[in-house]
Amino acid sequence: MLKFDEVQKHNNKDSCWVIVHGNAYDVTEFLPDHPGGAGIILKYAGKDATEEYDPIHPPGTLEENLPKEKCLGPVDPSTIKEEVKTEKKPAAKLDEDAIPPLSQCLNLYDFEVIAKKVLKPTAWAYYSSGADDEVTMRENTSAFGRIWFRPRILRDVSKVDYSTSLLGQKSTLPVYITATALGKLGHPEGEKNLTVAAGKEGIIQMIPTLASCSFDEIVGARVDENQVQFMQLYVNSNRKITERIIQKAEAAGVKGLFVTVDAPQLGRREKDMRMKFDDVGSNEQNQNKDTVDRSQGAARAISSFIDPSLSWDDLTWLRSVTRMPIVLKGVQTWEDAVRAAEMGLAGVVLSNHGGRQLDFARSGIEVLGEVVEALKARNLFPNPMFQIFVDGGIRRASDVLKAVAMGATAVGIGRPFLYAYSAYGSDGVVHALQLLKAEMEMNMRLLGAPTLKDVVPEMVDARALGTHVNFTPISHGHQIYEKLSTAVGMPNE
Numbered sequence: 001m002l003k004f005d006e007v008q009k010h011n012n013k014d015s016c017w018v019i020v021h022g023n024a025y026d027v028t029e030f031l032p033d034h035p036g037g038a039g040i041i042l043k044y045a046g047k048d049a050t051e052e053y054d055p056i057h058p059p060g061t062l063e064e065n066l067p068k069e070k071c072l073g074p075v076d077p078s079t080i081k082e083e084v085k086t087e088k089k090p091a092a093k094l095d096e097d098a099i100p101p102l103s104q105c106l107n108l109y110d111f112e113v114i115a116k117k118v119l120k121p122t123a124w125a126y127y128s129s130g131a132d133d134e135v136t137m138r139e140n141t142s143a144f145g146r147i148w149f150r151p152r153i154l155r156d157v158s159k160v161d162y163s164t165s166l167l168g169q170k171s172t173l174p175v176y177i178t179a180t181a182l183g184k185l186g187h188p189e190g191e192k193n194l195t196v197a198a199g200k201e202g203i204i205q206m207i208p209t210l211a212s213c214s215f216d217e218i219v220g221a222r223v224d225e226n227q228v229q230f231m232q233l234y235v236n237s238n239r240k241i242t243e244r245i246i247q248k249a250e251a252a253g254v255k256g257l258f259v260t261v262d263a264p265q266l267g268r269r270e271k272d273m274r275m276k277f278d279d280v281g282s283n284e285q286n287q288n289k290d291t292v293d294r295s296q297g298a299a300r301a302i303s304s305f306i307d308p309s310l311s312w313d314d315l316t317w318l319r320s321v322t323r324m325p326i327v328l329k330g331v332q333t334w335e336d337a338v339r340a341a342e343m344g345l346a347g348v349v350l351s352n353h354g355g356r357q358l359d360f361a362r363s364g365i366e367v368l369g370e371v372v373e374a375l376k377a378r379n380l381f382p383n384p385m386f387q388i389f390v391d392g393g394i395r396r397a398s399d400v401l402k403a404v405a406m407g408a409t410a411v412g413i414g415r416p417f418l419y420a421y422s423a424y425g426s427d428g429v430v431h432a433l434q435l436l437k438a439e440m441e442m443n444m445r446l447l448g449a450p451t452l453k454d455v456v457p458e459m460v461d462a463r464a465l466g467t468h469v470n471f472t473p474i475s476h477g478h479q480i481y482e483k484l485s486t487a488v489g490m491p492n493e
């Protein structure tokens with residue numbers, strides 16, 4: 001067994017050893033290839049890096065990226081001196097008082113309040129941040145506040161059914177758990193919390209490319225072999241890696257491929273970046289003037305593989321790699337939605353990445369109105385083979401129903417489920433989904449809609465959304481222009 005003081009000697013860029021899960025690794029030659037730059041590794045040169053390594057790297061990352069001989073074997077734990085052990089940042093102990101009984105959480109916002117108290121600052125910064133001034137992140141939520149219901153009365157709503165199907169896959173709710181990276185920042189079980197809860201509640205989880213848990217762990221956490229999952233894909237500049245990810249997902253029974261198209265580069269999320277600025281790194285880093293672009297926080301460090309050259313031309317290649325239905329995630333104009341429909345893709349997610357990408361991009365719900373009208377004008381809507389999803393700022397069943405009334409098949413929810421499991425594990429996500437189901441039942445009853453088919457455009461007044469919607473006249477002449485300009489308004493009586 002290696003002694004710790006032997007490892008401590010290799011603490012620089014010319015000889016860099018780190019300890020992860022009790023084994024020492026010689027990462028000297030890997031330093032220049034690390035996507036997050038050499039600096040962040042040098043900070044832990046000659047030390048135990050397990051605690052920082054785990055939330056960012058799925059299991060198996062070292063084995064996949066380092067030649068076998070670079071694993072130097074176990075370090076004798078008895079040789080790790082006491083002062084070094086205490087040097088580690090005390091793991092954020094969940095403050096039990098900050099976590100009320102789960103039954104006291106009555107809506108999705110409650111989880112956010114609790115998560116803010118219990119999450120490590122780096123985790124809260126990463127999960128809660130939006131790009132630049134976070135105008136779009138706030139608009140995602142406030143846009144729903146400008147849409148009003150037109151409930152109908154004296155309809156038999158003794159039975160309410162909010163079940164639906166997404167890409168032909170059954171779901172108990174028109175809600176799916178959207179892809180959010182670095183699940184272990186909030187909880188040691190990471191994305192597996194979402195898998196278990198989605199399986200228990202009969203909804204679909206979208207597996208993120210940038211998950212903390214490995215793909216196999218997430219698939220392995222399914223509650224039964226029928227549990228449906230989708231895959232979110234960042235296309236890698238190395239297309240062979242992307243092909244491997246897609247084929248592995250398809251072989252594992254994943255039922256839909258959501259290609260993220262709004263992040264050729266991850267946004268500037270300043271709460272996240274500040275965390276990185278605070279992280280001044282080791283003396284070695286400062287001497288070494290580390291070159292990683294730390295001005296964009298964890299996001300940049302984990303996403304330099306994303307291919308900014310991805311274009312419409314690549315969709316032919318993508319379709320040649322898989323038979324899974326392909327959905328574009330992050331579409332923000334009717335022009336791109338129409339192009340996706342005309343190409344025969346399976347759908348689009350109208351999304352601005354939770355306000356984490358281009359600030360002042362419109363919210364998905366605002367774009368939905370113009371997309372539906374533009375598709376209708378081309379006889380491309382309604383079309384069961386082309387589904388429209390919306391995500392961003394959805395916190396209530398009333399938000400879900402507004403999106404469904406305006407033409408969405410279902411909506412994606414991100415942060416609330418992260419916050420729910422950060423404090424309560426998978427039970428928190430189950431509870432969050434049950435709250436949504438209770439809200440759905442009540443809202444549909446009060447709306448006068450016993451099933452989702454009865455949730456129709458006439459049930460919402462979305463005129464107040466109109467100002468942001470871009471009604472560029474289209475080839476069908478002025479009458480369509482008129483139609484579009486009333487798209488989010490009252491239906492023609």
Ligand SMILES: Cc1cc2c(cc1C)[n+](S(=O)(=O)[O-])c1c(=O)[nH]c(=O)nc-1n2C[C@H](O)[C@H](O)[C@H](O)COP(=O)(O)O
Pocket residue numbers: 126127128140178179180181182208209210232260266299329351352353354355356391392393394412413414415416
């Ligand atoms: C909150 C959050 C969102 C992320 C996310 C990470 C977090 C913490 N990450 S990110 O690291 O690149 O930004 C992803 C991601 O891996 N891939 C992706 O397609 N969307 C990513 N999204 C966007 C997500 O899929 C939804 O579009 C967004 O979360 C919806 O907004 P709400 O959180 O308000 O529900």
